[in-house]
Amino acid sequence: MSVVQSTGLxxxxxxxxxxxxxxxxxxxxxVGLVGANGAGKSTLIKLxxxxxxxxxxxxxxxxxxxxxxxxxxxQHVGYMPEHDCLPLEMNATEFVAHMAQISGLxxxxxxERAAETLRHAGLFEERYRSMAGYSTGMRQRAxxxxxxxxxxxxxxxxxxxxxxxxxxxxxxxxxxARTGRGLxxxxxxxxxxxxxxxRVCDQLIVIDGGRLxxxxxxxxxxxxxxxxxVEVTADAPRLGERLRAHGLDVTVEGxxxxxxxxxxxxxxxxxxxxxxxxxxxxxxxxxxxxxxxxFRLAPEAAIA
Amino acid sequence: xxxxxTPPAEASASNIYDLGYRRYEGERLGRRHAVLALxxxxxxxxxxxxxxxxxxxxxxxxxAIALVPALVQLIIAAVIPIEAELIRAEDYYGLITLxxxxxxxxxxxxIVGRDQRNRSLTLYFSRAISRxxxxxxxxxxxxxxxxxxxxxxxxxxxxxxxxxxQDFGRFVADExxxxxxxxxxxxxxxxxxxxxxxxxxxxxxxxxxxxxGIIVAFVLPLFIASILVQEIGTEVLRPAVFISxxxxxxxxxxxxxxxxxxxxxxxxxxxxxxxxxxxxxVITAIAVGLLLRRYARVxx
Numbered sequence: 001m002s003v004v005q006s007t008g009l010x011x012x013x014x015x016x017x018x019x020x021x022x023x024x025x026x027x028x029x030x031v032g033l034v035g036a037n038g039a040g041k042s043t044l045i046k047l048x049x050x051x052x053x054x055x056x057x058x059x060x061x062x063x064x065x066x067x068x069x070x071x072x073x074x075q076h077v078g079y080m081p082e083h084d085c086l087p088l089e090m091n092a093t094e095f096v097a098h099m100a101q102i103s104g105l106x107x108x109x110x111x112e113r114a115a116e117t118l119r120h121a122g123l124f125e126e127r128y129r130s131m132a133g134y135s136t137g138m139r140q141r142a143x144x145x146x147x148x149x150x151x152x153x154x155x156x157x158x159x160x161x162x163x164x165x166x167x168x169x170x171x172x173x174x175x176x177a178r179t180g181r182g183l184x185x186x187x188x189x190x191x192x193x194x195x196x197x198x199r200v201c202d203q204l205i206v207i208d209g210g211r212l213x214x215x216x217x218x219x220x221x222x223x224x225x226x227x228x229x230v231e232v233t234a235d236a237p238r239l240g241e242r243l244r245a246h247g248l249d250v251t252v253e254g255x256x257x258x259x260x261x262x263x264x265x266x267x268x269x270x271x272x273x274x275x276x277x278x279x280x281x282x283x284x285x286x287x288x289x290x291x292x293x294x295f296r297l298a299p300e301a302a303i304a
Numbered sequence: 305x306x307x308x309x310t311p312p313a314e315a316s317a318s319n320i321y322d323l324g325y326r327r328y329e330g331e332r333l334g335r336r337h338a339v340l341a342l343x344x345x346x347x348x349x350x351x352x353x354x355x356x357x358x359x360x361x362x363x364x365x366x367x368a369i370a371l372v373p374a375l376v377q378l379i380i381a382a383v384i385p386i387e388a389e390l391i392r393a394e395d396y397y398g399l400i401t402l403x404x405x406x407x408x409x410x411x412x413x414x415i416v417g418r419d420q421r422n423r424s425l426t427l428y429f430s431r432a433i434s435r436x437x438x439x440x441x442x443x444x445x446x447x448x449x450x451x452x453x454x455x456x457x458x459x460x461x462x463x464x465x466x467x468x469x470q471d472f473g474r475f476v477a478d479e480x481x482x483x484x485x486x487x488x489x490x491x492x493x494x495x496x497x498x499x500x501x502x503x504x505x506x507x508x509x510x511x512x513x514x515x516x517g518i519i520v521a522f523v524l525p526l527f528i529a530s531i532l533v534q535e536i537g538t539e540v541l542r543p544a545v546f547i548s549x550x551x552x553x554x555x556x557x558x559x560x561x562x563x564x565x566x567x568x569x570x571x572x573x574x575x576x577x578x579x580x581x582x583x584x585x586v587i588t589a590i591a592v593g594l595l596l597r598r599y600a601r602v603x604x
Contacts, residue, residue: 046604051426051604071334071335071432071434071437072334075334075431077430079426079427081423081426081427083423083426084422084423085423085424085426085427087418087419087422088422089356094354098341098345099427101337101338101341102338102427102431103338103432104334104432105328105330105332106331106337107341109328109331113328116326146427150328150332150431151327
């Protein structure tokens, strides 16, 4: 069963198409929602939470209609906003337990769940401290804890690593991965950092200018290409010429000779030619696409 | 010299975090429960419960001041062995008019402004409640908080007067009809003041602006109505009483307690007291409408 299904979902503001005709069916898993700043990521999340009404189109989240079943749907969905949203005068336990109750959990269950979720988020020791004294990383964890406390089936994370230092970023991404893989909760994580997507996500939604560029498993984006990358220490143009003479389709980029493949890679021929020329061979590797390649393509030429 | 023992590798933080997390299989009580939880937490916050000591000070002082006239009556009744009803129930709100406005000015920005200041509205709106639920939950909390300075002093005063009589049984038999106006005026007054206070406070996350705005919203109409109705006092200007919620409350209260309007803006304006009650209800309805509209539009 898909976690999100939308047809022609649009949100227009005066003079801006924040989201335009989005039709998508998202499968469970850890889904990266990627796009430049202003691409429409936050708008999409807010639409799917029923926080803002769509201009056109419709969508269901976990089978609930976003337009008519908002409160019911939101009992089963968590949301970690990008911006600061913590009442700093409260301690984490009180705040997270209160949020659990606002999600419909009974009072005792809310307190138990608050403790468990704060433990999961790594704030167990600090749970009775006022959040005013928390570091940015701890505040991000508290924000994640409130999004998880009611045990949602789907969680929307809006830039969860915002403002974190590299160590905090690593911890947060580990926490996201453990939440998704360990607890089996589906996550849709908006970010503009491709490295984060590659680290934790198994699916990817790419939007740009409010339009869907691509949706699919992450492996599709990083699959091996039909290009063999031969890196040598020097004299790559000479190696290129020699390989061309053997009938290969070759381009040279700095110290790299890129060989277009048509069938089995000619490893032996390349090794022998490099030895003949007396060059140092750094690597022979079939190239993988990176997410950056996707954004190097002009939006209209991308794999829509 | 001994070296301290190194902790075992499995004591790393990530292993600790994973202990004890279970999926939640229990019941989900839905919207009604969520709104009640919001109401309870907002009400606690109004009196600074669960917050720093500093946030308890202002509401506590204002409640104490509002109780002073009733306490004076109690003390006099206890000390002087004659039946002395110095302060009458229908005059009570008139005595504490400014305290009512101040209390609302202190508490409403806490109840509705805090979530805007913290930008935590998003967290509420992305949960089991609707925007309307949120607004009504906050209004209910504010109305209940107001009861602490409307209903509580009246109850204390009633008790004081009862204790001051020679014959407690006879007092209750004679005066039990006061119970209805005590409860009803407290309910009308609390809802009226709370609805105006919350709608003003909901316009800004800035606490100071909200407090000043609320006090102005109550006190400025008092002055204007007083000038137009009492000082100038022409026939055409008499309806000016209807711009002043606290004058309308005064007129309503005196009428419901069966008293006679005198020496007040409501008395000078000369409308039937029932129209003052209608005025209170209309202003409350407008304020609630504006409050719902505000929360339907506020950015989350």
